[in-house]
Amino acid sequence: MIYEARPGQVSYGEAIGVLLLDTFAPFIPGDVGNASTYSFPVRYKVVKGFTAERIFNHDLTVLDSLMEAGRELVNEGVKAVTGDCGYMALYQQQLANELEVPVFLSSLLQVPFISRMLKRDEKVGIIVANSGSFNSTLLNAVGVTEDIPISIKGLEDKKNFHQAAIIETGTLDAEKIEQEVVSASRELTAQDPKVKAILLECSMLPPYGAAVQKAVNLPVFDYVTMINYVYTALIKRPFTGFM
Structure with missing residues (x-):
């Protein structure tokens, strides 16, 4: 099989990209922000300045920063983009319209x-x-x-x-x-x-x-039930077994 590099991409194999709030909290196993939560690799991107306070105040001025971070994840090779706060629902349609991959923020x-x-x-x-x-x-x-x-x-x-x-x-x-x-x-x-x-x-x-x-x-x-579900749609595995 012949593989070709994608311009601008220097690492591979991360199907799910996660947009993170700019927060100060420990993310324990099971948290969306802890990579050991998953049985597959994920790629993270912090949206600088996008705090919990801003999202709880339904701040729409962060949209451009969120868009840019989403584009960076896509350029780095992810096949879908999610988030780490259910209140990112506010930006779901705008990012889905903008990015070249499926978006499921909330x-x-x-x-x-x-x-x-x-x-x-x-x-x-x-x-x-x-x-x-x-x-x-x-x-x-x-x-x-x-x-x-x-x-x-x-x-x-x-x-x-x-x-x-x-x-x-x-x-x-x-x-x-x-x-x-x-x-x-x-x-x-x-x-x-x-x-x-x-x-x-x-x-x-x-x-x-x-x-x-x-x-x-x-x-x-x-969140993890949703991310796992989408991952299985993005990365299909052949079935093995017997009859």
Whole structure:
């Protein structure tokens, strides 16, 4: 087989490109920002100056920087571009229109898919980083229309999560945050028994998905379920076995 180099590309084999917020937090295994989360290589690109504060304020002035970082990932050879904050839904369509590869910035893109798995009156429960910044603008940007039943629970009042993810103290107590995320999931399902599936919106939450599932006994989706799903569509493997 003959291979040809791509102009401007000096490394190969990274199908998924991840646009990162400019944050100060430890990314533990299972986090979107930790490369050991995946069974395949990923490529990261920090969007300088794109802070959590700016995204929670729905700052559209970062779009040019986000576009440029996305173009850099494409030029470096990725086959699709994702992000590390569900609130990147705000920029989903603009980047999808601009980049030459598929774009799936927000974990919230899974909501319509999850909803269609459920009965008509059953709900998708969404655990979000900051419910105060979570609104219909975000949802509409990724195709979550008013006819899709959802129920929202924020983590902004959970002390350890708030310090690690929103204040960004630079430290993270995984055991305490797991307890908080499990507690929020139990509160959500107790308050709204029609919730029959959970989506963990924040890219820092996949490490706690197994504990959430054990606590509420429901399907649990997150950023990593989405990234793995897209990867299997980008990189098809031949089947082996026997009959």
